[in-house]
Amino acid sequence: MLTVEDVHFSYQSGVEALKGVSLIVKNGEFVAIMGQNGAGKTTLVKHFNGLLKPTRGKVRVDDVETTKTSVASLARNVGFVFQNPDHQLFSETVEEEIAFALKNFGYAPEVIENRITWALNLLGLTQYRKTSPFMLSGGERKRVALASVLAWDPKILILDEPTIGQDHQQKENLRQFIMQMQSQGRTIVIVTHDVEFVAECNPRVVLMREGKIVADGEGKDILTDPALLEVSSIVLPQIAQIFTQLQVPSLPKNVIDIYEAKTLLLRLLQRRQRL
């Protein structure tokens, strides 16, 4: 469980990036943190594994205060996948890349072997075990980075802008993968500005603006709230745009799922055509 208690954070340059943020993420939740560039999303999630420590307020991971322990020890429970896999990849083979964190955490060699096989399998990378990560395509490198973080089985997984540069199929695979991870009881936190992706996953959405949380609730409600849109420069998901432009009062305003849209429209059209 992640607890954020009235956290304020200022960078050395003096910029105040977080101005009193409070949040609780329960075990097994799937949360999307959204907001404009500069709203403080990445700053916030960097507090979850201790990369940043609050200038005021407390952050607790499973009741351990982040200021009282090292990043390395917090990392055992909180896996952080950065936006650009090239900021992590440095080994001669994919195998070594995945082993890196496991060695840092002091796992025994046989355990390391098993975990590498498991992680490769999970991400569909088994055939690349002995390949150099630099020889792989962009999408494959992203999977290697993900595998190297999952290898040590952290309970909490943070993904920073996981959909950037991904094509439609890759995003669909990612979505299913996140669902799979969640069904295994993992807590997933993603930082993203990809409204369509969030609309398809419909997680809990925490919306930030200028260092504060301005909304926290179900994806379909937050992403279709016109007042929030104004204030935080998110875009209405395509399905919601259709419904908004239809201007039919009897239709719900918070539709973001295409199947729900189809059902509602069919009902509406059949009704109208019967009159």
Place this chain on the structure above:
Amino acid sequence: MSVFDGLKFRKVYSPIHNLDPRMKFVYVIAIFAAAIAFYSVIPLLALFIFQIPFVLLARVQKQWLRSLRGATFLAAFIFLVNLAGNFFTQNYTLTVANVETAAAMTLRFVVLVESFSVFFLTTSPDHLGLALEQSRVPYEFSFAFTTAVRFVPVLAEEAQTIMDAQKARGLELEKGNFMKRIRNYIPILIPLIVSAIRRSLELAEAMESRAWGATKKRTNLYALKLHKGDFALLGIIIGILILTVYVYFYVPIPTVRSFFGYP
């Protein structure tokens, strides 16, 4: 580091900031020439005091003082080395003359730091790049310079991100003996280097796509023109050089110790 603080450009608008960097550079060379011409304290002290109005006019006193503070260590070192040199070659004795010469050498160093500091504090990298472009320096070099300056903050941020990413995988940079610590930097250096290579490839693509190499006669959006202030500075430079030559050849310079009755 405080010495480097004294060299960082500050966006303040003062008459000194608006001077042509090429003229400012000639000024620095003139001060340099004058400084190495003299071995005695009094003219070097004069040079030091002479530059202070420039510092005040440029409103960079704070940073300038910081650069001097940073230079004190080296200055003290120069002073002691000079004394030590005399001490050991003169059978472990020191004369007042030795002290005065050592002071002069130290002052010379300080005068140089002073003038370079004012130059860098009042010249923005773009201005500097522009001066390079408009001088005889081949365009490739001035381009390399401005591009490097442009990317320094980007690379610094990237280094920080890479460190964060690896720390998040359990990398502990502070632990271990000397050898282990050096090895710990490999996961930081390799992504940094790979990223730098990728970045240069992308930059090269962009350059080619914007007609790099189309003609040897490259033009420039901006033009550095010399203004009244620059000619005033030129006058000052000529004045310094003439005065230096005159004093060097015709004016016997008293030593400070002579005022106190020492030989």
Place this chain on the structure above:
Amino acid sequence: MAVIETKSLTYTYPGAAKPSISDVSMKVEKGEFVLITGPSGCGKTTLCRTFNGLIPQFYQGELKGEITVADLDAAKHPTYEMAKHVGLVFQNPENQLFALSVEKDVAFGLENLGFDRQEMRKRVDWALNLAGIYDLRERSPHEMSGGQQQRVAIASVLAMQPEIIVLDEPTSFLDPLSAQKIFEVIHDFNKKLGLTVVLVEHRLDLTAKYADHIIIMDQGTIRFDGATREVLSKEETRLIGVGIPKATLLYEMLKKEGVNLNSVTPLSSEELAKMLKEAMKF
């Protein structure tokens, strides 16, 4: 009049086992807005780079077939020649800006081409205004957002006044709002200036409505090439893995349930909403 034409173009990167694009034949007419899309690795990025000669001149490797851009053989003319006719905007905004101020960056291409200062000044101001960044002209690239940086890159290409502008996933790193703004700017100069636009994109939700012509690539070859509405309503397009606009998908889903909206395939939420409103006016 075709401004870009390729005939059986095949290209293999140096040291690669197989070609990145095979037997690609396509045509782009003057003034068109063409979308090129397809799953990752389909060869669209490679194809873009043949348009201004980066392939094969910068990348070396083996190029077979013909490619004519603005009546020039792009494989034979040096890239700096091609740059006068076709401008390329890349994915990462940060790595396209070299100078310490925006307007110096926009002038970069013109400086390389040896334009005189007066003409340069005129073109730079014109391009800055077109891209909507005139007020930012003295800022340094590092202090700007990704969206602003990308607009600087676009302005610096516009300044050279090419007939064709090719953009390779220009909004990958940008948030949806900035992306929308960029597409509006691009649509604007396509309509107002008649500039031919070739846009490589995944975000069809935001871009399909602007394109007259769409090319779908997969594994190095062209699978579909034609009018946007036709191509995007094909089931096969969706099966390749292309992200069909939600409005189009919804329309097709309703059609399968027997709903006849008596209209063309919609490409945007506005179009679908209009069609639905019409259908309910009985």
